[in-house]
Amino acid sequence: MTILIGWRYKVFIGSIVGVIGLALYPIAIDPMINTEKYKKNQERNRRGVAQEDIQPGNMKVWSDPFDRKKS
Structure with missing residues (x-):
């Protein structure tokens, strides 16, 4: 098993964050x-x-609670 050190660790973490971002983009x-x-x-x-x-x-x-009352 290889231990990720230095730039490989950063690329690994960056790719995980990127995949999560790509998954959340169309949803949120x-x-x-x-x-x-x-x-x-x-x-x-x-x-x-x-x-x-x-x-x-x-x-x-339901109605908007922040809607101004019409007088």
Whole structure:
């Protein structure tokens, strides 16, 4: 078994970090950068669905808590 020392250790650790970054990019980073694509998909998928009808337990449909009250 070879012990990784010096630049080989750095390349090994760098490759592990790179693989994790490549795996996380389409899951976590791309949706934050390209929001329009996901908004269009959500709009298309929810077309024809009345959210009030499928809300469980007669609960109020979610609204933005930071939205300013209209007076």
